[in-house]
């Protein structure tokens with residue numbers, strides 16, 4: 001096994017009851033990479049991340065994380081991994097500082113007070129360190145959890161929707177920090193539903209119904225999906241939308257504020273459909289555009305998953 | 310495989326027995342802070358012994374009066390009449406009937422019409438004068454042990470003062486102790502006659518069982534229900550570290566409860582502490598640990614706090630009924646004794662009564678310290694094996 005592959009899992013499978021929630025999942029994440037983990041709700045992202053850090057036992061499959069066996073050496077893995085849970089799971093009846101100190105003690109960190117102080121300053125919570133964690137707003141809880149999972153300087157970050165509910169400025173700061181870590185060789189596997197975050201990842205693994213459908217460098221994804229796209233703007237948009245939704249060749253119609261994007265795999269059929277709408281509604285403007293990640297993933301998540309790979 | 314990183318150095322323990330005191334201390338501190346913040350629970354743990362002592366103490370202190378008694382009279386002489394007159398005058402008992410035969414008297418005792426049967430046998434006076442020490446029989450319904458204890462004492466005093474004026478002149482030789490008659494007490498329905506002295510030390514066992522088991526039974530379920538278990542399990546903490554860190558803070562609570570009960574026993578109830586205090590400390594520490602492990606084991610099995618509470622009550626019932634607290638242990642059927650023997654409180658009750666009331670030392674309580682230790686180790690092992698290191 002190469003030392004530069006931080007996550008190397010093969011065939012991970014997990015069922016709850018008789019439902020296969022993660023099915024034969026492979027993943028290879030190189031050191032220092034920022035790996036995005038995308039998929040619709042309930043597709044098995046959290047379950048997969050939990051298996052990677054040893055919180056759930058896969059019923060089959062094998063693998064190594066940071067060179068340690070996921071099945072037998074999970075305590076060693078946990079020492080070196082920072083895992084941020086999707087749901088806030090620090091102690092609401094402990095203060096901000098007490099939470100950080102608790103985590104720092106669990107990892108047996110030296111210079112504990114210093115590290116906690118630093119984390120509090122970085123967070124901008126130094127003045128409020130005595131406040132109970134449960135009294136924080138949702139976004140601040142999220143930021144505290146993030147600080148807590150990084151306090152022991154892990155080699156691998158497993159972040160489950162770390163920025164859900166976090167304001168844009170804090171999200172930007174967060175991604176800057178992830179990129180700094182990445183430059184230092186820290187690896188990140190991050191699940192998200194935000195497309196502006198997806199594009200910041202080096203690679204993306206896309207999972208649906210427990211099966212990994214896409215795993216490729218982020219830049220290659222548009223060409224791999226091969227989605228054509230048109231922008232339609234002007235009035236009356238509602239009628240245009242209804243027309244489009246009934247047309248052949250239009251796989252996806254998505255509103256973006258005052259405009260609308262119509263996308264499809266069959267570029268020729270899509271163009272015919274869009275031009276027909278222009279004819280019926282001469283006041284709308286049409287324009288061919290590049291398919292963005294938003295359209296691509298809405299397209300993927302709307303169930304049109306049959307005809308690739 | 311990379312060789313750059315050293316694996317676990319030194320002795321290779323099974324990973325669930327890994328022990329880092331830093332991690333234990335982390336959990337210990339966290340529990341202390343949480344306990345301090347959870348004021349109501351903390352207050353209950355301190356108030357519980359006080360409340361129970363007061364409740365039972367009130368019952369113990371009541372000076373029972375006007376208890377219905379039936380007198381079975383088979384003799385009719387001056388001394389008997391004097392005794393009967395004193396009984397009538399006493400406020401302790403109300404004579405509800407004078408029975409002429411044993412069957413009638415027994416029936417009244419059984420039906421509860423009378424709580425006492427005082428029986429003066431035929432030829433009592435004649436044998437008394439001859440110095441044959443005839444028996445004066447008291448049969449008490451001891452299902453209320455406190456009442457029974459009080460009245461038996463009262464009857465002894467009444468007999469003494471009623472006969473004293475009779476033992477004069479020619480009979481003055483009867484006035485020398487011991488009394489020329491023998492009072493024989495038959496405790497019905499509660500032969501061991503749990504007395505006030507018995508109750509307070511035993512109460513210590515009940516209080517510790519209730520609070521220690523209850524508080525640790527939610528140790529893990531609370532973490533699971535609040536979702537904090539995921540944080541805890543994502544760190545390298547081992548089951549042994551969680552167990553020690555989560556149970557030891559409550560030893561302090563147990564110590565406070567022990568202190569409260571001991572002080573109350575000495576000041577309020579004037580119960581002497583007859584035996585070895587060191588032996589007591591060792592026993593009570595073992596007992597507290599055993600209860601903490603029992604609660605913790607429940608916590609590894611329960612999925613919700615409600616379930617944990619239900620299981621805790623499932624432990625309380627036999628702890629009170631089958632331990633010798635409520636009913637005399639030896640009088641119970643074998644199966645009940647078997648269950649009782651498996652409970653920590655059964656052994657503790659014996660130990661604490663031996664030490665406090667009978668003045669026992671280490672040598673006398675080994676027979677119960679040993680099983681207590683075995684129970685403790687068994688519970689701890691089971692809890693460690695049951696601890697789920699994953700969220701499955």
Ligand SMILES: Nc1ncnc2c1ncn2[C@@H]1O[C@H](COP(=O)(O)OP(=O)(O)OP(=O)(O)O)[C@@H](O)[C@H]1O
Nearest residue numbers: 016017021039040041042043044045046047048086
């Ligand atoms: N402990 C569990 N017991 C039973 N079913 C579970 C459990 N955990 C997850 N599931 C099921 O497994 C499926 C995958 O859940 P998972 O949380 O991994 O999805 P996800 O991709 O993280 O979704 P989301 O984007 O909403 O966070 C869901 O259908 C969920 O209901």
Ligand SMILES: [Mg+2]
Nearest residue numbers: 045046086160
């Ligand atoms: Mg999830």
